[in-house]
Amino acid sequence: MSAVPLRSVPAGAPPRLAGVWLADQLGTAAMARVQATGHAGLDAQLPGGGWPVGAMTEVLQPAAGLHVWQLVLPALAQATDARPGAVVLVAPPYEPFAPALRAGGLDAARLCRVQTTSAAQALWAAEQALRCRDVQAVLAWLPQAAPESLRRLQLAAAQMGQLLWVFRPARARQQASPAPLRLWVEAADGSGGAQLQVQVLKRRGPPMEQALVLPASHAALARALAASAARGEGRRALQQPARPAVVLPLAAWRDRLPGGGVQHALDRMAIAANPH
Secondary structure (H helix, E strand, C coil), rough: CCCCCEEEEEEEECCCCCCCCCCCCCCCCHHHCCCCCCCCCHHHHCCCCECCCCCCEEEEECCCCCCCHHHHCCCCHHHHHHHHHHHEEEHHHHHHHHHHHCCCCCHHHHEEEECCCHHHHHHHHHHHCCCCCCCCEEEEEECCCHHHHHHHHHHHHHHHHCEEEEEEEHHHHCCCCCCCEEEEEHHHHCCCCCCCEEEEEEEECCCCCCEEEECCCCCHHHHHHHHHHHHHHHHHHCCCCCCCCEEEEHHHHHHHHHCCCCCCCCCEEEEEEEEC
16 A cells, blocks of 8 residues: 655644635635625625525524615525525515615515414424425524524525525524524614624634624615605605605614514615604
8 A cells, every 4th residue: 555645734733634624714615505695795704705505594683674684685686686486584574675675686576475473383384495496595583493493494404405594583692503604683883774783603614703894785775765765755745745854874763663663674774754
């Protein structure tokens, strides 16, 4: 038997072997399929340079529904433009805002919204959607999911090779998760909702030391939101004497709605409203 020559490595450094991942290395695209996020800064921090395809991405948030579409819309637009398949929303807290989705490149006709009345129904619907060949991506809001239930979803996504995002509340941050990618997402301090702060809690690679700040919406999306606000102001102007409109940040507008909620799943970065 002939001897296999050893490659020289720095003293004290572990050998770098092809196909072997070391924990101090960020995972590469060769190890898994990915879908670009549409946010260059975020791609640079994710293994392979994008959202994992065939694996779960768990997104933790202080409030359900906020910033979801700004985070995932660019990737969904690219994915649905490249290949057929539905995007299934399981138990979303708010109705998607179709005009803004279209402005971001996602045809709202590709969406399938599943409303449920219990956590068990939501989990069942998410798993069935993942096992459907006509489904390209699943977004599921599962605040009460147990780790074993999440493992079933992770397995289904891996078997069918689909994009899967699971959105959970802040309290889940202290719980174990089978998701290979786990993020904490909230509005950046002092931005009035105009920017997102993303912290990678878990990834195939070294810990992320500093949170990443991303724009909350791209130019086309911002134009669609502004146009929608302008149309709404125009309709109100026809019904009552004109009064000066003030552009409020998302947080201020949300406080003016009954119960502090929002009307659509897509956050409105700035919307015309009367302060009086």
